[in-house]
Amino acid sequence: MGWSLRTIADLSDSEFAAWSQLLEERAGIQLAPMQKSLLQSQLSIRMRELGYDSYNEYYSLVTDGLQGRLEWSILIDRVAVKETSFFRHRASFEYVRRYLQDKINNRQLSESFDLWSVGCSTGEEPYSLAMVVNDCFELAQLEPYYGVTALDISSTALAKGRLGRYLPRALEQMTAEEAKRYTQVCNDGSYEIARKLRDRVCFTHGNVMQIGDMPKVEMDVIFCQNLLVYFRRWLRRDILNSLVERIKPGGLLVIGLGESADWDHPQMKRVNNETVQAYIRQEHKKQ
Numbered sequence: 142m143g144w145s146l147r148t149i150a151d152l153s154d155s156e157f158a159a160w161s162q163l164l165e166e167r168a169g170i171q172l173a174p175m176q177k178s179l180l181q182s183q184l185s186i187r188m189r190e191l192g193y194d195s196y197n198e199y200y201s202l203v204t205d206g207l208q209g210r211l212e213w214s215i216l217i218d219r220v221a222v223k224e225t226s227f228f229r230h231r232a233s234f235e236y237v238r239r240y241l242q243d244k245i246n247n248r249q250l251s252e253s254f255d256l257w258s259v260g261c262s263t264g265e266e267p268y269s270l271a272m273v274v275n276d277c278f279e280l281a282q283l284e285p286y287y288g289v290t291a292l293d294i295s296s297t298a299l300a301k302g303r304l305g306r307y308l309p310r311a312l313e314q315m316t317a318e319e320a321k322r323y324t325q326v327c328n329d330g331s332y333e334i335a336r337k338l339r340d341r342v343c344f345t346h347g348n349v350m351q352i353g354d355m356p357k358v359e360m361d362v363i364f365c366q367n368l369l370v371y372f373r374r375w376l377r378r379d380i381l382n383s384l385v386e387r388i389k390p391g392g393l394l395v396i397g398l399g400e401s402a403d404w405d406h407p408q409m410k411r412v413n414n415e416t417v418q419a420y421i422r423q424e425h426k427k428q
């Protein structure tokens with residue numbers, strides 16, 4: 142089959158229900174009925190590329206065997222909302238800055254400082270975290286190891302993040318000082334993130350729904366904004382509970398303000414700051 146100009150019929154309600162169920166089961170993403178036309182347009186663009194005109198046939202392709210897995214990764218790339226920006230919700234990043242500065246001042250740093258950006262999209266979030274951490278360590282004239290693991294389900298978003306090049310407009314959310322210190326202009330007018338930050342950010346493909354199967358590496362900071370908002374309440378809670386197991390005692394979890402307002406966990410204490418939704422993992426109880 143090849144690229145086709147044939148008109149593709151509208152997605153019926155039952156087809157929409159089947160595709161929504163697949164997206165939710167595999168990626169957690171819950172579609173509202175008003176997103177039907179958006180899904181239809183993404184599906185039909187892809188179906189035209191492949192020469193399909195039946196949603197059901199394309200569904201069989203996506204759900205069948207190895208080729209189906211490849212096709213799924215292309216489709217999820219198209220469907221996932223990847224909107225992001227540098228320092229999106231600045232207060233959350235400033236909270237990480239204060240948290241790290243306190244650790245430095247109180248000499249509470251361990252050998253390495255590890256951060257995890259969960260649902261990192263095209264890299265603006267993990268690079269913003271790396272800027273904050275680099276600021277703190279440079280100010281304190283310290284050179285400990287630090288690293289940001291950046292996880293996303295979208296391969297194209299991760300590829301953009303790895304490239305680390307952004308249009309001038311994307312830099313508007315940085316201060317002039319941040320842009321000067323951490324980016325350099327390229328021949329094509331885009332801006333490249335400084336090598337010293339790119340070396341600290343490791344982009345990894347993964348699905349937050351399978352977090353329980355991922356290695357239990359403990360992090361100092363887990364940052365997860367504007368991802369859980371697409372998931373059902375029970376799933377948000379399950380994912381947050383799994384994240385807790387991957388935070389060092391005394392470590393910090395930052396989520397989007399209001400994204401899971403009713404979540405609590407016996408090991409996590411919400412910080413006393415209304416501008417952020419952040420939690421500290423309580424130290425292990427002595428036996």
Ligand SMILES: C[S@@+](CC[C@H](N)C(=O)[O-])C[C@H]1O[C@@H](n2cnc3c(N)ncnc32)[C@H](O)[C@@H]1O
Binds near residue numbers: 167224261
């Ligand atoms: C709206 S963006 C938010 C990006 C960034 N965290 C921010 O706040 O600007 C949501 C990101 O989550 C990713 N995503 C969606 N479902 C996911 C899943 N099940 N596992 C991992 N990443 C997922 C999307 O690909 C997208 O890049």
